[in-house]
Amino acid sequence: MAIASMPVATDLAWLGTGPQPLALRLTRAGHGLRVWGDAPVSALPATVDVFETGSQAAVGTLVVFLGAGPADVLARACAAAVEGAVAVDLGQRPAAEAAMLAAALAQCGIDLVDAPLDAADVPATGPWRLAAGGTPRALARVGPVLASAGAQMVAAGGPGAGRVVRGCRDLVHAVMLETVAEGLSLAADNGVPVGPVREALLGGFAWSRALEEAGARVVGRRFEAGGARALRRGLETVLEQAGACGLVLPQAALVLQHLRALTARAGDDADPAALVRVIEAAGGRCREDRS
Amino acid sequence: MNIGFVGLGAMGLPMARNLLRAGHALRVWARRPQAAAPLVAEGAVLCADAATLAAGCEVMFTMVTHGKDVEGVVLGPGGLAAGALPDSVVVDCSTIPPAVARRVAEALGARGVHMLDAPVSGGEPGARDGTLSIMVGGPAPVYARVRPLLECLGRTLVHVGGHGAGQVAKAANQLSLVVAIQAAAEACLYANAHGVDFARVLEALDDGPAASRMLQIVGSRMQAHAYEAGIEARLHHKDANIVLACAAESCSYVPAVALAAQTFNALMARPGVRWDSAATRCVLEALSGLPSAPPPAAAGVAEAGPGPAPA
Numbered sequence: 001m002a003i004a005s006m007p008v009a010t011d012l013a014w015l016g017t018g019p020q021p022l023a024l025r026l027t028r029a030g031h032g033l034r035v036w037g038d039a040p041v042s043a044l045p046a047t048v049d050v051f052e053t054g055s056q057a058a059v060g061t062l063v064v065f066l067g068a069g070p071a072d073v074l075a076r077a078c079a080a081a082v083e084g085a086v087a088v089d090l091g092q093r094p095a096a097e098a099a100m101l102a103a104a105l106a107q108c109g110i111d112l113v114d115a116p117l118d119a120a121d122v123p124a125t126g127p128w129r130l131a132a133g134g135t136p137r138a139l140a141r142v143g144p145v146l147a148s149a150g151a152q153m154v155a156a157g158g159p160g161a162g163r164v165v166r167g168c169r170d171l172v173h174a175v176m177l178e179t180v181a182e183g184l185s186l187a188a189d190n191g192v193p194v195g196p197v198r199e200a201l202l203g204g205f206a207w208s209r210a211l212e213e214a215g216a217r218v219v220g221r222r223f224e225a226g227g228a229r230a231l232r233r234g235l236e237t238v239l240e241q242a243g244a245c246g247l248v249l250p251q252a253a254l255v256l257q258h259l260r261a262l263t264a265r266a267g268d269d270a271d272p273a274a275l276v277r278v279i280e281a282a283g284g285r286c287r288e289d290r291s
Numbered sequence: 292m293n294i295g296f297v298g299l300g301a302m303g304l305p306m307a308r309n310l311l312r313a314g315h316a317l318r319v320w321a322r323r324p325q326a327a328a329p330l331v332a333e334g335a336v337l338c339a340d341a342a343t344l345a346a347g348c349e350v351m352f353t354m355v356t357h358g359k360d361v362e363g364v365v366l367g368p369g370g371l372a373a374g375a376l377p378d379s380v381v382v383d384c385s386t387i388p389p390a391v392a393r394r395v396a397e398a399l400g401a402r403g404v405h406m407l408d409a410p411v412s413g414g415e416p417g418a419r420d421g422t423l424s425i426m427v428g429g430p431a432p433v434y435a436r437v438r439p440l441l442e443c444l445g446r447t448l449v450h451v452g453g454h455g456a457g458q459v460a461k462a463a464n465q466l467s468l469v470v471a472i473q474a475a476a477e478a479c480l481y482a483n484a485h486g487v488d489f490a491r492v493l494e495a496l497d498d499g500p501a502a503s504r505m506l507q508i509v510g511s512r513m514q515a516h517a518y519e520a521g522i523e524a525r526l527h528h529k530d531a532n533i534v535l536a537c538a539a540e541s542c543s544y545v546p547a548v549a550l551a552a553q554t555f556n557a558l559m560a561r562p563g564v565r566w567d568s569a570a571t572r573c574v575l576e577a578l579s580g581l582p583s584a585p586p587p588a589a590a591g592v593a594e595a596g597p598g599p600a601p602a
Binding site: 121128129130131133154155156157158160161164165167168169170171172173175176178179180182183184185186187189190191192193196197199200201202203204205206207208209210211213238241242245246247248249250251252254255279282283 | 423446449455460464473482484486488491496497502546551554575580
């Protein structure tokens with residue numbers, strides 16, 4: 001079935017546990033949202049239609065958003081969508097599971113766009129950016145829907161490219177957190193106050209989002225954000241994939257060790273900015289946190 | 292104010308020019324007199340040696356490459372200390388080990404001359420536009436005296452502590468840069484190995500938790516195998532080792548920069564005269580058994596490059 005163009009607002013399916021800020025922005029843009037499996041649904045506006053099965057939710061839709069959830073169940077549900085529909089995988093699943101999902105969808109004639117996304121990536125208002133991989137046709141279909149939710153879609157390449165970009169992001173993010181931890185520890189070990197050091201670094205070539213945000217938590221000794229496990233898993237995926245093609249990524253491997261040390265000592269919910277405590281602990285110089 | 296400037300390289304020249312344009316009387320000295328020629332044409336006075344320069348200045352800036360260069364130009368024969376007036380100030384903007392900065396400050400102090408360590412970050416564009424970040428170590432009253440001059444050079448001025456504290460902050464700065472460069476190289480290889488154009492990655496990462504100035508600066512050069520010196524790798528190689536020396540002194544655990552320093556060691560061993568730091572990609576390619584792009588054409592191409600270089 002050929003579909004010439006997408007209407008501005010349309011019915012979208014939302015299956016599995018996805019990043020809710022995106023669901024909110026899609027409904028605000030006027031799209032009808034057919035939801036299955038998202039919890040808590042109560043956090044979504046009353047205008048969404050909630051279904052008992054994924055297939056019911058997917059019926060008649062041209063775009064199906066997939067969040068976390070078993071890939072086989074999600075793939076079966078997508079089969080109820082319009083032939084030629086596009087599924088947008090927002091989940092961060094292991095490569096093997098993602099490949100299985102793609103294969104199952106291909107059998108039903110449904111294109112897959114991969115665009116791994118965290119709730120924290122989607123601001124409540126204003127523009128934002130996400131990378132997506134897929135065929136040009138599938139990306140062209142999904143781009144305007146995402147744009148209606150304020151997202152500038154970066155067409156990263158063919159199927160799987162969105163996950164590759166996500167891997168790059170996790171790698172660079174984790175290593176930048178390591179530079180914040182090591183740099184500020186080095187200053188503190190030399191008796192230099194870390195607040196002014198951070199301020200000076202932000203004004204020059206060393207500016208990074210990690211120093212701006214995680215660095216502020218290191219300076220204030222308040223480790224209130226979460227996400228250490230997700231970042232650790234992201235790096236694990238990167239290194240697994242790199243190993244499969246013979247790539248040597250020494251910094252990624254080193255930082256993964258520190259992230260493992262962090263989640264072992266502080267739990268999966270740990271703030272990755274608390275990498276600084278792993279660095280300090282190596283030399284037995286744990287500084288006091290504020291509660 | 293009568294000001295002196297020694298070290299008119301890629302960074303020093305535009306910094307000195309900003310002081311001159313702010314209306315200060317500028318005295319300069321350079322090992323190679325032709326390095327000073329553009330400033331002399333704009334009204335600066337060329338001195339026979341650093342001591343002669345110092346004899347007519349309230350404040351003297353130095354911007355050279357190594358710790359031994361600072362010691363030479365300040366404390367060596369014909370150096371600033373030999374001619375410096377009592378109560379004058381030496382402001383060293385070079386990136387050198389904190390221990391050397393403290394030693395020079397002590398030697399100057401014994402002669403009644405003040406010293407600030409004031410290393411900068413922001414590269415040649417920051418030097419040209421007067422938007423550098425300046426990390427200052429030394430006594431607060433001396434900083435207060437010199438601050439109006441630093442305001443001609445930079446936009447972010449931070450007094451971080453006593454003698455050497457500015458160099459400690461700069462070490463943290465360089466730690467971040469050299470490790471960020473390697474992270475960019477690893478991400479670039481990872482993207483390319485999976486058939487993804489790194490330019491798309493840079494576009495996507497520009498607005499998120501992985502964003503950094505270094506990624507944007509070196510990332511596109513890595514993707515393009517453009518290894519003509521933009522930021523010369525030899526300077527980052529030097530800086531990584533300053534960070535490690537500083538960490539060794541404070542017994543600090545800094546494994547990521549230790550790893551990055553090894554990458555720069557390996558890069559400096561490779562044929563090719565002046566590599567850009569983006570060429571760290573080649574080291575990772577070699578480790579992964581991948582072919583690399585050919586080395587940049589030998590000396591000449593890079594000579595005219597914008598990388599910071601000593602006068």
